[in-house]
Amino acid sequence: MTxxxxxxxxxxRQPARAALGILGVAAVGALLFDMLMLSxxxxxxxxxxxDRGGWDVRVxxxxxxxxxxxxxxxxxxxDAIATLPSVQAALVIRGASAxxxxxxxxxxxxxxxxxxxxxxxxxxxxxxxxxxxxxxxDADAPDEVVIDERIASESRIExxxxxxxxxxxxxxxEALPAxxxxxxxxxxxxxxxxxxxxxxxxxxxxxxACGGNVGQEADLILVTSKGDADGTAAAIRAQHPEVRxxxxxxxxxxxxxxxxxxxxxxxxxxxxxxVSFAVLLITVLLTVSxxxxxxxxxxLRALGFSRMRVVKDVLSESALIVGIGGLLxxxxxxxxxxxxxxxxxxxxxxxxxxxxxxxxxxxxxVHVALLVATAIIAALYPMRIVSRLPIAATLRDEVIG
Amino acid sequence: xxxxxxxxVDAQHVSRVFSMxxxxxxxxRDVTLQIRNGDHIAVRGPSGCGKSTLLHMLGCVETQTSGxxxxxxxxxxxxxxxxxxxxxxRQIGFVFQRFFLxxxxxxxxxxELPMSEAGVPKDTRxxxxxxxxxxxxxxARADHRPSQLSGGEMQRVAIARALANGPRLLLADxxxxxxxxxxxxxxxxxxxxxxxxxxxxxxxxxDPTLADRAARVLTMRDxxxxxxxxx
Numbered sequence: 085m086t087x088x089x090x091x092x093x094x095x096x097r098q099p100a101r102a103a104l105g106i107l108g109v110a111a112v113g114a115l116l117f118d119m120l121m122l123s124x125x126x127x128x129x130x131x132x133x134x135d136r137g138g139w140d141v142r143v144x145x146x147x148x149x150x151x152x153x154x155x156x157x158x159x160x161x162x163d164a165i166a167t168l169p170s171v172q173a174a175l176v177i178r179g180a181s182a183x184x185x186x187x188x189x190x191x192x193x194x195x196x197x198x199x200x201x202x203x204x205x206x207x208x209x210x211x212x213x214x215x216x217x218x219x220x221x222d223a224d225a226p227d228e229v230v231i232d233e234r235i236a237s238e239s240r241i242e243x244x245x246x247x248x249x250x251x252x253x254x255x256x257x258e259a260l261p262a263x264x265x266x267x268x269x270x271x272x273x274x275x276x277x278x279x280x281x282x283x284x285x286x287x288x289x290x291x292x293a294c295g296g297n298v299g300q301e302a303d304l305i306l307v308t309s310k311g312d313a314d315g316t317a318a319a320i321r322a323q324h325p326e327v328r329x330x331x332x333x334x335x336x337x338x339x340x341x342x343x344x345x346x347x348x349x350x351x352x353x354x355x356x357x358x359v360s361f362a363v364l365l366i367t368v369l370l371t372v373s374x375x376x377x378x379x380x381x382x383x384l385r386a387l388g389f390s391r392m393r394v395v396k397d398v399l400s401e402s403a404l405i406v407g408i409g410g411l412l413x414x415x416x417x418x419x420x421x422x423x424x425x426x427x428x429x430x431x432x433x434x435x436x437x438x439x440x441x442x443x444x445x446x447x448x449x450v451h452v453a454l455l456v457a458t459a460i461i462a463a464l465y466p467m468r469i470v471s472r473l474p475i476a477a478t479l480r481d482e483v484i485g
Numbered sequence: 486x487x488x489x490x491x492x493x494v495d496a497q498h499v500s501r502v503f504s505m506x507x508x509x510x511x512x513x514r515d516v517t518l519q520i521r522n523g524d525h526i527a528v529r530g531p532s533g534c535g536k537s538t539l540l541h542m543l544g545c546v547e548t549q550t551s552g553x554x555x556x557x558x559x560x561x562x563x564x565x566x567x568x569x570x571x572x573x574x575r576q577i578g579f580v581f582q583r584f585f586l587x588x589x590x591x592x593x594x595x596x597e598l599p600m601s602e603a604g605v606p607k608d609t610r611x612x613x614x615x616x617x618x619x620x621x622x623x624x625a626r627a628d629h630r631p632s633q634l635s636g637g638e639m640q641r642v643a644i645a646r647a648l649a650n651g652p653r654l655l656l657a658d659x660x661x662x663x664x665x666x667x668x669x670x671x672x673x674x675x676x677x678x679x680x681x682x683x684x685x686x687x688x689x690x691x692d693p694t695l696a697d698r699a700a701r702v703l704t705m706r707d708x709x710x711x712x713x714x715x716x
Contacts, residue, residue: 085594085597085598085601093587093589093590094589096589097588097589379583379585380585380587382585383579383581383585384598385546385570386544386546386573386579386581387573387574387578387579387598387599387602387646387647388570388571388572388573388574388575388577388599388602388603388650389570389574389602390566390567390570390571391566391567391570392567393602475541475546475547476537476538476541476546476547479537479541479546479581479658480537482583482585
């Protein structure tokens with residue numbers, strides 16, 4: 085009988101103890117798995133969001149794209165950027181606040197994103213706005229827009245319907261005449277938050293909706309390089325020292341140094357706590373189990389079982405508890421992560437498409453490594469007990485006891 | 486065969502002193518003893534006289550604090566723990582008063598365990614387990630767990646387990662201590678058969694009936710062999 089087989093029989097000998105250990109490890113392992121997914125979840129998810137649409141450099145007036153500062157002379161800047169040899173296309177994005185009239189009730193508040201593409205490259209001219217069309221087509225003309233699913237479902241609007249919208253491109257919303265726009269598609273806006281509604285169209289459509297009162301500013305210029313994002317960002321910074329140009333990875337790096345660092349710290353602390361708890365749990369269970377079987381272990385040693393063999397039995401038992409519990413922890417952790425993700429995404433200002441918990445094979449690898457370490461560390465003390473067990477004295481004590 | 490004229494164990498002036506908080510306690514004092522192939526020895530004496538400690542030293546689970554103990558010509562105190570374990574596995578069988586069968590294993594698996602540890606091939610193991618269980622009269626209960634066996638049956642399984650690797654020396658510490666008189670007699674008969682088959686047998690016992698079956702009876706007092714009687 086192998087050490088693992090022997091450990092399995094020892095484990096099932098006391099089903100309640102085995103179940104307690106396995107369920108404990110499953111619960112702790114699920115938390116551990118979630119903390120590992122959380123530690124890099126926002127970073128991975130943000131990188132994924134930024135990479136969507138193929139725009140790999142972001143040009144803004146502030147350190148981070150969503151700083152609230154606007155790029156002045158945006159169209160001229162985009163035109164100049166588009167002439168850089170490493171640039172395929174540049175896309176100017178300007179936002180406005182809007183209200184969409186509804187057949188009944190209060191108007192629906194929405195954000196209006198207007199975009200304009202600049203490119204000297206035929207392939208670049210075909211690049212579209214950073215939203216994904218779900219139904220219908222993208223808006224090309226100044227009287228066309230795409231809407232999000234929220235507007236579509238709440239106002240029962242589908243491609244082909246017209247909407248009446250008032251928009252304001254300046255801080256104080258002034259009373260503007262309503263503009264009638266044709267909805268040509270339903271789209272998913274990557275940075276849209278949970279309680280937000282968004283309309284997208286060309287910059288000309290936005291200008292029309294704002295009554296021409298847009299100015300020369302833009303919130304952001306997205307750039308697609310021809311492959312060298314870092315070189316392109318550097319070239320833009322050299323060409324326009326007044327703006328901040330950063331690759332998606334650099335943006336994520338800046339976010340890591342600011343807001344995201346809290347999640348990493350929290351997850352590190354909770355990971356340490358959960359691993360410590362798992363170690364204590366398994367150590368206590370194995371120590372109790374070993375102490376209950378000292379006579380049997382001494383008898384096995386007397387019959388010729390080596391010290392290494394009885395140590396292996398304890399280690400195998402620990403590995404079984406942690407292994408089975410660890411396997412159960414994966415689906416449990418994913419389930420828990422999905423619930424926690426939903427709760428955290430309910431916070432204001434969080435993009436719908438952003439996830440706090442992201443599964444990565446790297447996280448799974450660290451999870452497995454931590455559980456292996458847990459199994460070994462938890463077994464150290466009980467292994468020490470059996471390896472130092474005085475055979476004769478234990479047999480004597482068992483008879484007297 | 487033994488390295489020297491069938492001698493399995495050659496203990497010369499062995500003593501065992503335990504360090505206790507109240508001061509050193511001498512459990513075995515200056516014992517000289519030889520065990521040869523096929524010997525049948527009983528060790529008697531009052532509680533605490535050092536019988537079990539002597540048995541443990543003969544079985545290489547306890548090392549002497551002075552004197553020399555050779556097992557098959559090898560100085561036991563100079564062997565590593567791993568070598569002593571291997572020696573016990575292949576050459577020595579133990580039978581305990583409290584059986585110490587593993588409750589999660591069947592009788593068959595309990596008997597198979599030492600062979601498995603010794604690396605005996607599976608086919609050979611299974612054949613030998615069957616033979617041993619038939620030998621102790623428990624072939625029909627091979628798949629029963631210890632909790633489903635009586636005390637006498639458990640001790641028979643323990644004897645079969647002790648014989649699994651064909652030891653030259655079988656050591657039994659109060660093998661009938663937990664059994665009633667009739668069952669104890671059955672176990673005594675079984676141990677006689679084991680000895681008659683050629684295995685040297687050393688039994689520590691308080692039971693005079695069991696001791697009287699031995700060819701040599703050693704009586705211990707205060708850690709020393711007070712007398713030796715041969716039949």
